[in-house]
Amino acid sequence: MKIRGRVWKFGDNIDTDAIIPARYLNTSDEKELAKHVMEDADRDFPSKVKPGDIIIAGKNFGCGSSREHAPIAIKAAGIKAVVAKSFARIFFRNSFNIGLPIFEVPDLIDETKKGDEIEIDMNTGEVINLTTGKKYTTKPIPSFMQELINFGGLVEWTKNRLSKEVIR
Template sequence: MRSKIAGRVWKFGTNVDTDQIIPAEYLVTGDPAELAAHAFEKARPEFAGEVREGDIVVAEENFGCGSSREHAPRALIGAGISCVVAKSFARIFYRNSINIGLPLVEAAIVADDGDNLEIDFKSGIVKNTTKGVEASFPPTPAFLQKLIDAGGLVEYTKTQIKNMGM
């Protein structure tokens, strides 16, 4: 994972559910690019057409609530989203994102659509350079950092399988 990223904001509210991120009728593939074509189709129809590589999703509380569909973070990765910043995350969405390598930041940062954000994972600071405000966020728990550093759960599992001599 890069230690610093910067990107343009897509702002969402509270309780953004996984049906909004990727509606269930498109859950017939696991391919990030195919899923990205329908990301936020009902909630923000312009998203799929206008999203750019490196954009950042910012939301309020409980982002990613609802279904366990890993298709939700996959769709965001497919859309080129570099990070999701929210006041809090729903737990399965959080796990899925960590496991497949979508960076998440739990922070309360004031932002609107189109603002520019800079995130420094080392110092734990997220800056809204458009508005000139910033917020701090806690470091990732050690175990999860180990998982992320291993390259996500897939690589971690491969190592475990090797170690177990399976």
């Protein structure tokens, strides 16, 4: 599966409070969370992000508290993937749990501009900056984790799996 989108850039150590500020955690409504995603890092982001866009960032993206709201808000805003130099481990796991694909590509942020278009092949790990033609390689997403993404996350994958077990 390939993911293609326009780039938004963020720096190092973007924590979960910058991704979805704590003042909005009184709701679990995904549409409401999407209205405020990344607003403390870029005030204009929630009003300018478009479905299919991709976030690229520096080191330690998603650090801070372990709130699942952070990847949920990103996905609900229509972001197709997040690419960073590195991720906080709990954010990494939470992202796959809710069906948000993420990729570690250390050089991409330094060689990509906001607004560039990139394409990511989940099967091969190839990342191409379609604006510049530059290619990068990352680890492909294993097939099981691609299943989680395709079903929309671990909960939906589990529901599907259990329904098949009940039918047998």
